[in-house]
Amino acid sequence: MLVFGATGQVATELQRILPEAQFLGRDRVDLTAPSACLTAIMEARPSAVINAAAYTAVDKAEDEEGIASLVNGEAPTQMARACAELGIPFVNISTDYVFDGSGEAPFAPDHPTGPLGAYGRTKLIGEEGVAAAGGAYVNLRTSWVFSAHGSNFVKTMLRLSETRDKLTVVADQIGGPTPARDIAKACVEVAKQLGKDPNKAGTYHFSGAPNVSWADFAREIFAQVGKEMVVEGIPTSAYPTPAARPSNSRLDCSTTEAAFGIKRPQWKAGLAEVLNELDNT
Numbered sequence: 058m059l060v061f062g063a064t065g066q067v068a069t070e071l072q073r074i075l076p077e078a079q080f081l082g083r084d085r086v087d088l089t090a091p092s093a094c095l096t097a098i099m100e101a102r103p104s105a106v107i108n109a110a111a112y113t114a115v116d117k118a119e120d121e122e123g124i125a126s127l128v129n130g131e132a133p134t135q136m137a138r139a140c141a142e143l144g145i146p147f148v149n150i151s152t153d154y155v156f157d158g159s160g161e162a163p164f165a166p167d168h169p170t171g172p173l174g175a176y177g178r179t180k181l182i183g184e185e186g187v188a189a190a191g192g193a194y195v196n197l198r199t200s201w202v203f204s205a206h207g208s209n210f211v212k213t214m215l216r217l218s219e220t221r222d223k224l225t226v227v228a229d230q231i232g233g234p235t236p237a238r239d240i241a242k243a244c245v246e247v248a249k250q251l252g253k254d255p256n257k258a259g260t261y262h263f264s265g266a267p268n269v270s271w272a273d274f275a276r277e278i279f280a281q282v283g284k285e286m287v288v289e290g291i292p293t294s295a296y297p298t299p300a301a302r303p304s305n306s307r308l309d310c311s312t313t314e315a316a317f318g319i320k321r322p323q324w325k326a327g328l329a330e331v332l333n334e335l336d337n338t
Contacts, residue, residue: 058248059101061086061094061136062109066204067150070241071109079103082110089124091131098139105248106140108133108149109241115154115176116299122175129179134186141192146251148244153200153232153264155181158303161231163268165309166198166260174300184260193255195247197240197313200264200306201274203327204237205334210271214278215335218286228272228290232306233264236327243319250317257316262308265324277325281332 058075062068063082072080079101086093088110098106112118112128133149140147154177155170172178184196203209217224243263251257269277272290279286293304310321 058105058107058245059098059103060107060109061088064207065109065111065113066202066207066209066237067240067244068109069206070204070238071107071244074241074245088128088132091127091135094132095135095139098136098143102143103145105146105252106136106148107244107248108136108147109244111150112179113176115174118175118179119299122179125175125179126182129176130182130186133183134190137187137190137192137194140194141190144192146193146195146248146255147187148195148197148248148251149183149187150240150244151184151196151198152177152180153198153303153306153308155184155198156303156305158305160305161307163307163309164262164305166262166312173303176300188260193251193258195251195258196260197244197247198260198262198308199235199240200232200308201234202237202240203234203331205331205338206237210234210274211278211328211331212335214275215282218279218284222285223287223289224275225289225291225295226272226275227293227296228270229292230302230304230306231268231270233266233268233308233321234274234324234328235263235265236322236324236331238330239265239322239327246319247317261313261316262310263313263319264308264310264321265327266321268307277328278332281329
């Protein structure tokens, strides 16, 4: 397999389970020059491609939408076109940010999209380009990714707790925290099945269970590490950010299980693994 991305959370986990794969990081392929992605695939002639690379700086994307659109929109589109030409499966990791976050019901893959900001808009451009390429593709939307690597909510909470005994955390945004390791495993399984049955192509959801607020996610983190910490839940309005966050990030993952036999991961178990890894590094 060929994987775009090398140092991100999911790409790092993919390197663990796919040691024989070829990984293309920023040092090897410039995603702001999307044609380079197509060239890399045509030269490598892999059996499948996973795109684990993205412009993920949600707030910064508000000022750099053009760059984000190249990385999140045009680059995966070019990847998908190359894969379609070679007749190989392509898995593109996407996000719950393509939705407007309204309501309380989990979003199904075919629910109308309506991104609130630049990041979501650029990821949606990528999804649409991948689908239009005509190959055996899967856009796999996920949410609230965490791991022992890179920047994420778990590591932020642990870092802040080193100097504080009370934290205020948003309590009115609800979603499914998703271990990067499980996303990596899902991508590999989807790619393998897609290679055997291209009719499974489409857009799917994959997020951790059960759904929870950021504040309750934080409380579980501290409970698992055995740390006394007061977590005060606050409304989103009390924590303004340049980019609007969806209040509802719940994803309906039933079609993913039906098509690929992949169940939602239990994030509390994944959190325990991540905390254990952080404790041993």
